[in-house]
Amino acid sequence: MASTLQFKLNEISAQHQATIAASLARRLAVAQADQNMQLIALLEQEQEQLSLDSRQSGFAAFSAQIKQIWHSWMEAIVQSSELSVDQIMGDDGTLFWRAHDPQTGKTLYAESRSDVVKWIEDNDLGR
Numbered sequence: 001m002a003s004t005l006q007f008k009l010n011e012i013s014a015q016h017q018a019t020i021a022a023s024l025a026r027r028l029a030v031a032q033a034d035q036n037m038q039l040i041a042l043l044e045q046e047q048e049q050l051s052l053d054s055r056q057s058g059f060a061a062f063s064a065q066i067k068q069i070w071h072s073w074m075e076a077i078v079q080s081s082e083l084s085v086d087q088i089m090g091d092d093g094t095l096f097w098r099a100h101d102p103q104t105g106k107t108l109y110a111e112s113r114s115d116v117v118k119w120i121e122d123n124d125l126g127r
Contacts, residue, residue: 021050083125085116101125 031039097116100107
């Protein structure tokens with residue numbers, strides 16, 4: 001959801017930048033046709049600033065994407081080191097529980113949730 005929103009915001013920003021650039025190009029063409037050197041100089045400065053802003057905006061978007069990727073990686077690393085408990089259905093349709101602690105490498109397969117809770121408590125896992 002957040003990445004979709006960020007994509008829409010980036011798309012809107014890019015459209016806005018394109019509209020400003022097109023308007024500026026039209027104003028510059030009119031100034032050149034009128035040979036208004038003072039206005040031409042001002043519009044060229046504006047064009048240069050718009051180009052600079054666009055490059056900086058692109059860098060900011062790239063930086064935000066890098067931060068998001070880093071956050072996702074760190075979250076994945078943390079989750080991969082946490083105790084996990086899952087209810088699994090066997091090939092024959094039997095339900096059982098699987099608990100795995102990646103910190104210790106211990107895994108338990110049990111028939112009941114209470115067996116899993118007892119195993120976790122007895123082995124002081126998940127802390």
